[in-house]
Amino acid sequence: MRQGGLVGPFSSTRGRLTDEAISQPANDWEQRYRRSVITSDMVATALVVAGIGNFFGARDAANWHEKWGILAFGTELLVLAALTVSRAWAPAVLGQGAEEFRRLGRSLFTATVVLALGGIALTSRNIKLWIFVAIPAIGIVTMTERYLLRLWLHKQRKEGQCLRPVLAAGSPATVHDLITRTRKFPHLGWRIEAVCTTDGLGPDGDHLDGVPVVGQLADLAGHVHRDGYRVVAVTPDPHWTPDRLQRLAWNLEGSDAEMVVAPVLMEVAGPRLHVDAVLGIPLLRVSLPTFTGARRAIKAAVDRLGAALLLVLFAPLMAFVGLSVLLDSRGGVFYRQRRVGKDGQEFTILKFRTMVAGAHAARAELADRDEGAGLLFKMRRDPRVTRVGTVLRRYSLDELPQLFNVLTGAMSLVGPRPPLPEESAAYGPDIRRRLLVKPGLTGLWQISGRSDLPWEEAVRLDLRYVEDWSLALDTVILWKTLRAVIHGQGAY
Known part of the structure; x- marks a missing residue:
C-alpha cells in the first residue's frame, strides 16, 4: 500500500509523492508506458551523441578515439546516470x-x-x-519525445483506456466534486469505479453520479482487498479522524492500492507543499508564495529576452497583419486600452485592432447580448468585429503586439489575464490577489478554454497560478499555448 499527498484531479502535487513508496505492482499499461519512456530517452540520447560525435569527429579521424569517442561515451553514460539518480523515470511523475x-x-x-x-x-x-551543444540537444529531443508520448497517453485516456481504477471515500458532496473533476479531465488518469460513504448511501440511493456506492467508510479496506482498486481517494468527511485514517493505512497494507488524502487547502499545490515529520507527527507544511527573489529575477530576464526574440521572429508576420488591418477597415493598426497590472498599476496594453472604429462606444447598445462570465463582456458573434479581426482573434494573432508590453516590463509571458480598470475596481479581497504578479500574454486560462471558461473557473486558475507559480509551470504553459492557439478553442 502506498500513502501520499493529494494527487490527480485535486492538484498538481502528484509529482511530489515520495518515490520510495512506489512499490506496488503496476498495471500492464503503466509498465509498458514506463518502458517506452526509458527506451525513448536512451535512444534519443544515443542518437544525439552519435550524431554530434560523428559530425565533429570525422574532421579528426586519426584522433577519434582519444578526443571524441571517450567523451561521447562518457556524456551518454553521464546523462543516463543523472536521469536515474534524479528519478526522472519514476512512475509517479x-x-x-x-x-x-x-x-x-x-x-x-x-x-x-x-x-x-x-x-x-x-x-x-x-x-x-558536449556541454553547450550535446546536452542542450539531448534536452530538446528528450523533452519532445516525452511530450509526444504524453499526447498518445492522454488520447488513450480520453478514449477510456490507460486509466487507474479508483475507490472514492468521503462525504457525498466531496466525492461528487472528485467525480466531476475526473470526468472533466480524463488525461489525469483516474476513473472512479466505486464509492464509499458514511452510511453506505448516495443521493440516488445506491449510486452517486452514476457510480455505485458499494458500502460504508468503515468497510473501505475490505472492498479494496476484495476488488483490487489501484487508488483509494479519501475526501473530507467528519468520519475521518486521525486515528481512523491511520487504521485505514494499516488495513490497506498488503494490497496494491495507493492511498491519497485530500488536504483542506485545495488550491495550494506544487512546490509549496512539503510533508515533514515533527515529533513523530506528520505535518503538511505550506511555504509562502514567492513574489520576489532569484526565481522572479530569472523569470523577468526570461520574459524580456523571450519577448525580444519573438518580436524578431514574428516581425514579418506582424507587418503582414498590420497591413491587413489597414486594408480591411478604417482606423489605426493598433488598439490601445488601459489595463491593470502588478500591484494595481495601470498600463496601456497594445493589440492589433480587430473591431470597427468607435466599437467601445457601441458596447452599451449590446449590453443585453452579453455572453461573458462574471465581469467580462463577451459575444460569440460580435457585430463590431471586422473580417480580418475574426481571423486574428481565432488564432490570437491580435495579441502579438503585447510582446512590446512584455519587453517594457509591464507584462510577463505567463501570468493572470490583465483586467480592465472597471473589472479590477469590482474585485473583492480574494480576487485582488491576481494583482500580486504581472499579468501574462498567456496563462492557465489560455490553455484551459479561454472565453469558454466560467468566470469562477477563470478566477480559480489565475489564483492557482499566483499561489503555485514555478519556472517549470511557465514552461508547460508556454508549450501548451501553441496547441491552444492552433485549435482556436474558446477564442472569439
Whole structure:
C-alpha cells in the first residue's frame, strides 16, 4: 500500500509523492508506458551523441578515439546516470504535470555540472562541445519525445483506456466534486469505479453520479482487498479522524492500492507543499508564495529576452497583419486600452485592432447580448468585429503586439489575464490577489478554454497560478499555448 499527498484531479502535487513508496505492482499499461519512456530517452540520447560525435569527429579521424569517442561515451553514460539518480523515470511523475519535465531538466543540469567539473579536472579542450551543444540537444529531443508520448497517453485516456481504477471515500458532496473533476479531465488518469460513504448511501440511493456506492467508510479496506482498486481517494468527511485514517493505512497494507488524502487547502499545490515529520507527527507544511527573489529575477530576464526574440521572429508576420488591418477597415493598426497590472498599476496594453472604429462606444447598445462570465463582456458573434479581426482573434494573432508590453516590463509571458480598470475596481479581497504578479500574454486560462471558461473557473486558475507559480509551470504553459492557439478553442 502506498500513502501520499493529494494527487490527480485535486492538484498538481502528484509529482511530489515520495518515490520510495512506489512499490506496488503496476498495471500492464503503466509498465509498458514506463518502458517506452526509458527506451525513448536512451535512444534519443544515443542518437544525439552519435550524431554530434560523428559530425565533429570525422574532421579528426586519426584522433577519434582519444578526443571524441571517450567523451561521447562518457556524456551518454553521464546523462543516463543523472536521469536515474534524479528519478526522472519514476512512475509517479510520468504522463502528466510539470514535475516530469522538472526532473528531466534537473537531470540534464546535473549532467552538465559534472561534465564541466570533469573537463576542468582532465584539462580537456573538447569538453565545451558536449556541454553547450550535446546536452542542450539531448534536452530538446528528450523533452519532445516525452511530450509526444504524453499526447498518445492522454488520447488513450480520453478514449477510456490507460486509466487507474479508483475507490472514492468521503462525504457525498466531496466525492461528487472528485467525480466531476475526473470526468472533466480524463488525461489525469483516474476513473472512479466505486464509492464509499458514511452510511453506505448516495443521493440516488445506491449510486452517486452514476457510480455505485458499494458500502460504508468503515468497510473501505475490505472492498479494496476484495476488488483490487489501484487508488483509494479519501475526501473530507467528519468520519475521518486521525486515528481512523491511520487504521485505514494499516488495513490497506498488503494490497496494491495507493492511498491519497485530500488536504483542506485545495488550491495550494506544487512546490509549496512539503510533508515533514515533527515529533513523530506528520505535518503538511505550506511555504509562502514567492513574489520576489532569484526565481522572479530569472523569470523577468526570461520574459524580456523571450519577448525580444519573438518580436524578431514574428516581425514579418506582424507587418503582414498590420497591413491587413489597414486594408480591411478604417482606423489605426493598433488598439490601445488601459489595463491593470502588478500591484494595481495601470498600463496601456497594445493589440492589433480587430473591431470597427468607435466599437467601445457601441458596447452599451449590446449590453443585453452579453455572453461573458462574471465581469467580462463577451459575444460569440460580435457585430463590431471586422473580417480580418475574426481571423486574428481565432488564432490570437491580435495579441502579438503585447510582446512590446512584455519587453517594457509591464507584462510577463505567463501570468493572470490583465483586467480592465472597471473589472479590477469590482474585485473583492480574494480576487485582488491576481494583482500580486504581472499579468501574462498567456496563462492557465489560455490553455484551459479561454472565453469558454466560467468566470469562477477563470478566477480559480489565475489564483492557482499566483499561489503555485514555478519556472517549470511557465514552461508547460508556454508549450501548451501553441496547441491552444492552433485549435482556436474558446477564442472569439
